[in-house]
Amino acid sequence: MCGIVGYVGNKKAVDILIDGLTSLEYRGYDSSGIAVNIDGKVELFKAAGKLQNLKNIVEKNYNEISKSTIGIGHIRWATHGAPTVENAHPHSCNCGKVAVVHNGIIENFKDLKERLEKNGCTFRSQTDTETIAHLVATKFGETHNLTEAVRLATREIEGAYALCVIHQDVPNTIVATRRNAPLVVGLGEGENFVASDVPALIQYTKKAMYLEDNQIVTLTPDSIKLIDIDNNKVEQKVETLPWEPVALSKMGYKHFMLKEIHEQPDVVRNVLSGKLRAIDENVVLKEVTLDKEKLKNLSRIQIVACGTSLHAAMVGKYIIEELCEIPVDVEPSSEYIYRKTITDKNTLVIGVSQSGETADTITAIRQAKSKGSHILIITNRPDSTMAREADSLVPVNAGIEVSVAATKSYTAQLISFYLIAIYMAEVKGMGDLSDLKHELIILPQKIEKVLAHKEDIQRYAKAFANSKDFIFIARGINYPTALEGALKLKEISYINATGYTAGELKHGPIAMLDESMPVLSILMSGKVYDKILSNSEEAKARNARMIALTDSMDDKLNELFDCIIRIPKISEILSPALAVVPLQLLAYYIAEFLGKDVDQPRNLAKSVTVE
Numbered sequence: 275m276c277g278i279v280g281y282v283g284n285k286k287a288v289d290i291l292i293d294g295l296t297s298l299e300y301r302g303y304d305s306s307g308i309a310v311n312i313d314g315k316v317e318l319f320k321a322a323g324k325l326q327n328l329k330n331i332v333e334k335n336y337n338e339i340s341k342s343t344i345g346i347g348h349i350r351w352a353t354h355g356a357p358t359v360e361n362a363h364p365h366s367c368n369c370g371k372v373a374v375v376h377n378g379i380i381e382n383f384k385d386l387k388e389r390l391e392k393n394g395c396t397f398r399s400q401t402d403t404e405t406i407a408h409l410v411a412t413k414f415g416e417t418h419n420l421t422e423a424v425r426l427a428t429r430e431i432e433g434a435y436a437l438c439v440i441h442q443d444v445p446n447t448i449v450a451t452r453r454n455a456p457l458v459v460g461l462g463e464g465e466n467f468v469a470s471d472v473p474a475l476i477q478y479t480k481k482a483m484y485l486e487d488n489q490i491v492t493l494t495p496d497s498i499k500l501i502d503i504d505n506n507k508v509e510q511k512v513e514t515l516p517w518e519p520v521a522l523s524k525m526g527y528k529h530f531m532l533k534e535i536h537e538q539p540d541v542v543r544n545v546l547s548g549k550l551r552a553i554d555e556n557v558v559l560k561e562v563t564l565d566k567e568k569l570k571n572l573s574r575i576q577i578v579a580c581g582t583s584l585h586a587a588m589v590g591k592y593i594i595e596e597l598c599e600i601p602v603d604v605e606p607s608s609e610y611i612y613r614k615t616i617t618d619k620n621t622l623v624i625g626v627s628q629s630g631e632t633a634d635t636i637t638a639i640r641q642a643k644s645k646g647s648h649i650l651i652i653t654n655r656p657d658s659t660m661a662r663e664a665d666s667l668v669p670v671n672a673g674i675e676v677s678v679a680a681t682k683s684y685t686a687q688l689i690s691f692y693l694i695a696i697y698m699a700e701v702k703g704m705g706d707l708s709d710l711k712h713e714l715i716i717l718p719q720k721i722e723k724v725l726a727h728k729e730d731i732q733r734y735a736k737a738f739a740n741s742k743d744f745i746f747i748a749r750g751i752n753y754p755t756a757l758e759g760a761l762k763l764k765e766i767s768y769i770n771a772t773g774y775t776a777g778e779l780k781h782g783p784i785a786m787l788d789e790s791m792p793v794l795s796i797l798m799s800g801k802v803y804d805k806i807l808s809n810s811e812e813a814k815a816r817n818a819r820m821i822a823l824t825d826s827m828d829d830k831l832n833e834l835f836d837c838i839i840r841i842p843k844i845s846e847i848l849s850p851a852l853a854v855v856p857l858q859l860l861a862y863y864i865a866e867f868l869g870k871d872v873d874q875p876r877n878l879a880k881s882v883t884v885e
């Protein structure tokens with residue numbers, strides 16, 4: 275939620291800030307702003323709505339704005355106060371000399387505001403962030419040292435934050451700090467950068483330093499100083515970023531989402547690489563550091579996640595229970611953290627997250643860790659907060675995912691679950707899994723076949739694009755696929771889509787069916803095939819518009835269904851990893867046909883760093 279970027283160096287800061295905000299747009303996009311130093315004066319430029327509105331303002335004032343070689347920028351996902359110009363960051367203080375950008379939530383902002391107002395500070399916005407600007411300005415008045423002012427301010431702030439501050443009287447200096455929100459510093463030659471995430475830096479430098487909680491960094495063009503909140507000097511751990519700038523290009527596709535859907539065959543190959551070498555060899559998963567004896571004695575597994583990652587977790591439950599015979603509970607992180615959870619040393623807790631920064635999941639894993647559980651994290655971001663807190667880290671190697679709607683990271687999470695389950699089953703000596711391993715190895719080719727027939731799905735998308743509602747039904751291991759198909763559709767097309775277990779249809783939802791309601795049945799060969807077929811008959815009898823997604827060549831389906839999306843034959847246990855692809859395409863083409871903003875759907879943000 276919210277992206278921040280800062281630059282101090284020898285180039286036109288505005289170009290780097292706007293590029294940086296463009297690459298962080300996935301983090302929020304309801305308003306944006308920058309602060310630069312023009313002829314010795316801090317100036318703010320802000321706009322409500324999409325980043326393009328700020329770009330238009332910058333373009334009109336480019337001659338002036340481009341004089342500055344220092345600046346901070348922000349792209350917002352509103353928490354406190356509507357997405358207006360007044361509430362857009364940067365925020366300033368009474369004298370206008372301080373500018374602050376912030377990602378997170380200041381929990382004690384009401385108390386701070388009351389106190390600051392009593393001391394004469396005038397607030398212009400409804401945001402919690404503005405308190406930081408006034409607080410830093412007050413502390414600067416006492417210390418005349420920006421780093422010290424920020425340090426003292428953060429001692430009074432409660433909540434989560436990543437923030438960057440500049441001050442008119444301290445030229446060529448940015449002070450940045452974080453607590454429970456990500457921040458990375460990029461190191462250049464005669465220039466330095468700071469941002470919420472790597473995409474904002476990668477085209478300028480690969481040398482980076484991840485800030486830890488309560489560390490305060492002071493950047494000038496030629497220096498980086500790092501201290502902690504108690505004013506102790508901290509050793510700087512500089513690393514080389516593994517990402518390539520090309521990962522952030524659409525590579526000719528109309529949207530990142532379409533590009534990312536097409537990357538899935540290679541993503542599967544990547545995840546399997548080095549771990550599943552041959553069908554007659556055991557899976558190698560050095561990332562799982564849990565002692566093998568402890569693994570054999572696990573009494574239960576709990577998986578916590580949100581959104582699409584939660585659906586991957588639900589599939590994970592089926593796979594682990596099937597292959598390892600260990601009971602698995604799956605729960606949305608946001609629920610897990612507010613009830614009494616029973617965990618102990620014999621419980622493995624798995625956190626699943628594309629970003630590794632989802633606040634609810636971070637809180638859930640911390641809660642479980644404090645009770646002594648081993649924490650295994652499945653994430654696409656080995657540089658994230660969750661990754662750093664993991665006991666075992668299984669990186670999913672999907673590459674940077676830009677589209678807000680998760681696609682390739684979901685498939686990568688699923689493949690990681692197959693590998694983890696096979697690994698655990700082999701440690702426990704649960705029998706021969708060579709058929710499943712063989713199928714995993716040839717899965718990328720099957721996904722390629724599905725992608726090769728995308729025009730059929732595009733045609734169906736047009737036929738159903740004007741539906742107000744959409745129902746997805748499935749049973750067993752593909753119930754999460756139905757949920758994920760519905761989530762993809764609703765988040766990018768805003769159609770009211772719901773996934774049901776097919777057996778539940780007759781217990782209520784069937785009342786909604788008539789000739790205007792599309793019902794998509796996920797009918798994969800296996801033990802529940804006939805059951806779903808009967809449930810589909812029930813829906814057909816209520817005149818619903820029937821769509822099948824199936825690997826069956828059964829001719830009977832032609833009578834029952836108006837449209838059939840056929841995919842290659844696949845075993846039931848592996849079918850979620852293939853069946854989801856046409857559903858991603860269906861959602862994509864419907865949204866594209868409706869002219870929606872596919873990569874940046876309204877009200878959403880890629881990484882949800884608030885609870």
Ligand code: AGP
Pocket residue numbers: 580581582583626627628629630631632635678679680681765878879880881882
């Ligand atoms: C996916 O399409 C969504 N945008 C969203 O549900 C996402 O999966 C969820 O917010 C969890 O994010 P995470 O995987 O980064 O933890």
